Amino acid sequence: MTKAGGRPRVDDSWLYDTETVRIGVLLFGARPCTDCGLPLPACSDYFSPSKNGDGFAHLKSACKRCTAARYRGANRQRKQRGRDEAKAVRLVHDLCVRTSRMLDLRGLVRP
Numbered sequence: 001m002t003k004a005g006g007r008p009r010v011d012d013s014w015l016y017d018t019e020t021v022r023i024g025v026l027l028f029g030a031r032p033c034t035d036c037g038l039p040l041p042a043c044s045d046y047f048s049p050s051k052n053g054d055g056f057a058h059l060k061s062a063c064k065r066c067t068a069a070r071y072r073g074a075n076r077q078r079k080q081r082g083r084d085e086a087k088a089v090r091l092v093h094d095l096c097v098r099t100s101r102m103l104d105l106r107g108l109v110r111p
Ligand SMILES: [Zn+2]
Pocket: 033, 034, 035, 036, 037, 038, 062, 063, 064, 065, 066
């Protein structure tokens, strides 16, 4: 298995096995994930608990898989943004060097 870095992914494929999900739904009741729409067992194996204002633990509306996928996507976007910013800084720097050289050639500015 190859991975692009970051934490090693936990193998949760057994959790999403049709039979496991069916038994879980029988035990805990079905809770459709708001992201993938799968009716999954309403328990903390599938949904991360989150605390609302009332202090009681609730299960998040998106399943753990979707939450992880979203997190990975956001992480990727953040990295890409960082690369874009570095590129922009380089471009501006190059431009400034060129502009100052040009101005210098014309005797307008002495650096
Ligand atoms: Zn989901």
